[in-house]
Amino acid sequence: MPDTGAFVETEDLATLNAVNSAIEEILTEKKWEFDIRTDGQIALRGKLEDLQFTVNIADTSSVALLRSSGLVDADVFGDYVVRLLSSGLTDYANTALRVNSSTIAQTTFSFLTLETVFPDVVSEPCDLHYSEYILPDTVAEVIRATYQEYPLTLNQVDPKVSYSEIFPRPHNEFGPPEVIAVGGFDIPTYDVQSAVPAPGLRMAVWPVPDEDYIVNYSYYYRHAELGATTDVLKGVPQNIVSRIVDMATADMKVFYEKDYEALAIRSSVRRSADEIYKSHGGSRSARKRIGNWDSSSRHNGVQRGFPGKILGS
Known part of the structure; x- marks a missing residue:
C-alpha cells in the first residue's frame, strides 16, 4: 500500500494537492464518528x-x-x-x-x-x-x-x-x-x-x-490541509488513510500519466470508503437516545429559546 513518502520530491506540490483533495472527498464530506472530539472548551468573558x-x-x-x-x-x-x-x-x-x-x-x-x-x-x-x-x-x-x-x-x-x-x-x-x-x-x-x-x-x-464562565463542547474535528509529505492525519484510522492515499494515487495517474484505468480504482476506493463509513455507524435502529436525567434543569434552563431549531432556514 503506497504512502505519502512514495512520491518523489519533484511531485510534492501536486501530491499534496491530490491528497488534500482526497481528504476533502473522503473525510470532510462525511461525519465520521472517529472525528468526534470532546475536548472543546471556551472561556466566556x-x-x-x-x-x-x-x-x-x-x-x-x-x-x-x-x-x-x-x-x-x-x-x-x-x-x-x-x-x-x-x-x-x-x-x-x-x-x-x-x-x-x-x-x-x-x-x-x-x-x-x-x-x-x-x-x-x-x-x-x-x-x-x-x-x-x-x-x-x-x-x-x-x-x-x-x-x-x-x-x-x-x-x-x-x-x-x-x-x-x-x-x-x-x-x-x-x-x-x-x-x-x-x-x-x-x-x-x-x-x-x-x-x-x-x-x-x-x-x-x-x-x-x-x-467569566467556562463552556465545554463536543464537536466534529476539521482536518487541516497537509503542508508536507511528512504530515499525518490526527486520529484517522489507518484503513481510511490508506484509501485516501489510494484515491490520490489514482488521481495522479489519471492526470499525469493519462492512465484512465485508474478511474476504476478511484471508484472502487470511494465505494470501499462508503462501506467503511456505514459500518462505523453500526445499526442506528439498535441505538437508544439517552436524555437528561435532571428533569428539573431540563425545564428550567435547557429548554429556553428554541432547542434544536435550525434558525434562518
Missing part, C-alpha cells in the same frame, strides 16, 4: 462595566476613546466580538454597537473602531459585552455544549442570520450561559495594528455573560 467612551468628531468618525482604570488587551480584542452598550445615547439606546478593531490598551484608555458612524459628539458611560466567540479552525460543527456538566440548548444557525436575529435584544439579560447558537462565519475584534484575521465559525451565547 464577563461584561466590563462602568467605562466611559467619547466620540469627538460627529458624522464622519467611528473611532471612540474608551476610558477606564486597569484596561488590558484582552478587554478590547481577542477570539470574540466586543460590543459596546451605552444607556446614555438617544440615537442608539439599547443598542450594543459592534467594535470592529481596537488599539492595544494603555492601562487607562484604548481607541475602538466601531461599525457605526456617530451623528453627534458624545461622551457617555458604557459597558463592554462579550457574547459572540470565534471557534478554532479545527471545529467543523458543534454537537453538544455544557456548563458545569449541565447541557445547554444548542441551536444551529443559518450563516445569513445576523447577531441581532439570533437573540433579539440579548443585552436585556445577563447571567450564566443557557443557550448556545453556532453557525456562520465572522471575524473577532482585532488589534488595529495587526492584519485582519481570517473568518472563523461563530458561536453566540445567551444570556450575555455577567462573569
